[in-house]
Amino acid sequence: MALGRLSVLKDYLNIGNTNNDNTLKVYLKAATSVASNYTNRDYLEKPAAAIDEFYSPTDVLNSRLYLRNKPLNTVSAVVENYGKTGGNDTIAAGDYELFSDLGVIRFDDSTLTPGFLNVKVNYQPGYDTSDWDTDAVTATFGNVPEDLEFAVVRIAAKMWLDSKKGDGRAGVKGKSRGQERINFSEMFADDFPKEAELILDGYVMLSV
Numbered sequence: 001m002a003l004g005r006l007s008v009l010k011d012y013l014n015i016g017n018t019n020n021d022n023t024l025k026v027y028l029k030a031a032t033s034v035a036s037n038y039t040n041r042d043y044l045e046k047p048a049a050a051i052d053e054f055y056s057p058t059d060v061l062n063s064r065l066y067l068r069n070k071p072l073n074t075v076s077a078v079v080e081n082y083g084k085t086g087g088n089d090t091i092a093a094g095d096y097e098l099f100s101d102l103g104v105i106r107f108d109d110s111t112l113t114p115g116f117l118n119v120k121v122n123y124q125p126g127y128d129t130s131d132w133d134t135d136a137v138t139a140t141f142g143n144v145p146e147d148l149e150f151a152v153v154r155i156a157a158k159m160w161l162d163s164k165k166g167d168g169r170a171g172v173k174g175k176s177r178g179q180e181r182i183n184f185s186e187m188f189a190d191d192f193p194k195e196a197e198l199i200l201d202g203y204v205m206l207s208v
Contacts, residue, residue, distance in 0.1 A: 002029045031152045050074065079122075148199065
């Protein structure tokens with residue numbers, strides 16, 4: 001899938017036909033990857049299945065885990081002493097609390113045993129696009145924030161406008177056609193759309 005709807009991108013570009021839908025959907029997927037890389041998240045979009053990640057608690061920070069992706073849709077298992085026992089010490093769900101929007105697991109009555117890659121977390125992060133139909137044109141759209149979708153759409157729109165099908169006009173101030181002079185907006189003059197950059201800055205995660 002992608003974090004922007006085809007219908008929104010087409011409306012933004014004022015495209016009313018379906019001739020280029022497949023190309024536009026590729027741009028939306030590519031724009032989602034760009035947004036994921038920019039925000040330092042492997043799973044800005046919710047993956048199809050839960051993932052495993054390993055963490056290294058320390059003596060100082062052992063009462064909570066800051067996960068590498070958010071929001072947290074589900075946390076299926078938190079396994080302690082993974083490297084020592086092969087993963088037999090599963091922490092009961094009642095012994096920790098999830099802060100989904102922050103991507104944090106807090107352990108209420110116990111602390112984690114310090115050690116390199118000592119804790120395995122099986123969870124499903126990211127923004128949910130599973131209610132999309134095949135062509136990604138549904139009106140409802142999971143839990144994806146509107147500003148995040150707009151940022152992805154702006155990036156995909158730049159890809160389209162940079163292409164020959166989009167007249168290759170991104171960053172071009174004007175063109176002449178006979179006696180006619182056409183002046184274009186400079187909103188895409190930079191390599192990265194400024195509006196998208198300002199939005200995505202708010203989604204950047206620090207490395208953990």
